[in-house]
Amino acid sequence: MRSRPFASVVAEHGSLVLGVLTRLVGRHDAEDCWQETFLAALRAYPSLDEGANVRAWLVTIAHHKAIDHHRARARRPAAGAPDGDAPSDGPAPPVPDADDELWAAVARLPPKQRLAVTYRYLADLPYRTIAGLLGGTEAAARQNVRAGLRTLRLEVHP
C-alpha cells in the first residue's frame, strides 16, 4: 500500500492491536509482541493491496506473533508449560492487571473460545477471518463465540 504512510496505520490501529495482544498473551508480554507485530507489518506494508482490510491484516499478524510467543514459552522449562502445540492451544494468559472482571473471565475461557470472542468483539473481524485464524470452519467459529458468551453471561455481573 503506497497511499497512506505507515505512521497513520500505527496511530489508527495501535491501541486495538495492543488490546487484542493483551487478551492473547497478557499485559507484560503484549508490549514485545506489539513491537514484533508492527515491525513485521512495516516490512510487508508496501506489498499490501490498496483495498485491504488493514485492521484484519494486523490482527492476523498479531495472532501469529502470539502463537510464536506461546511456542517459545512452551520450549522453556518453566512451570506451567502446556502439552499441546496446536495453533490456538497455549496456556491461558496470566490475568491482566486490568480491574475488569469481564476480561478476567475471558482469560479463563478455553483457548478457542477466548480467541473467538476477542476477535469477534474486540477486533471486529468477520467470521470467515476468525475461522482462518482458529483453523476451523465458520460454523465452528460461530459456535466458539456462542459458547464463550454463554459462559461469560453466567460468570459476569451485568
Add this chain to the structure above:
Amino acid sequence: MTPTPIPLAHRLARSTATGAADTAARQAELARRAAAAGLLDVAVATVDSPLGPLLVAATEAGLVRLAFTAVEDPDAVLARLARAVSPRILTAPARLDDTRRQLDEYFARRRRRFELTVDLQLARGFRARVLDVARDIGYGTTATYRQVAARAGNPAAVRAAGRALGANPVPIVVPCHRVLRSDGALGGYAGGLPAKVALLALERDAA
C-alpha cells in the same frame, strides 16, 4: 435505581485505554527497531519554530522534506511522501535531532549555514539545478529569479525557475526565500509570504 446494563457485546468491544506517554514510548521503540532492521525509509518529526510547527522528514540519505504546517496540511504532505518516496514512514525524532538543533540555532541567529545532508530525490533535472543554485545564495543576501535561471543554465526560463523554487521540498535549509523578483517585489513562497518576509528580516537584522 438500577442502571441500564450495558450489553455484553459492547463491553467486550471496549479496548483498554493506553496513555499518551505510553503511546509515544511505544512508537519510539518501534522506530528504533525499524531503523536497526533497515526498514525506516522515512523518519518524520515536528520542530517548533517562530513560523509555527515545521514537519521535517529524512531518508537515510538526508533531509528530504520540510513543510510549514501552519499553511500546509501535514496529512497531505505525508501522503505525497508515501507515494513519491516510500510508505514506510514512522515518527522518529532521533534521526531528525541534528536538523532540529540546527534549525533552532538558525532561528536564534546563532547559525548562518546549515551543515545538513539534504536528499533532493524529489527534484530532478532543471529543478535540481535551480535548487543547487539557491543553496549558494549567502545568508543575508538575495538574488533574482532571472539570476537564478541564468546560473542554472537557462536564462530564459525565469518562470520555470520560479516554479522550481516554489516546489522546493526543503525550504529554509535550501534558501529559496532569498530569491526575489527583479523589480524588488517578493515573488511567491510555499510557506506563505509572511514566512518569507520573516526569514528575510531575521537574516537582515542579524547580518
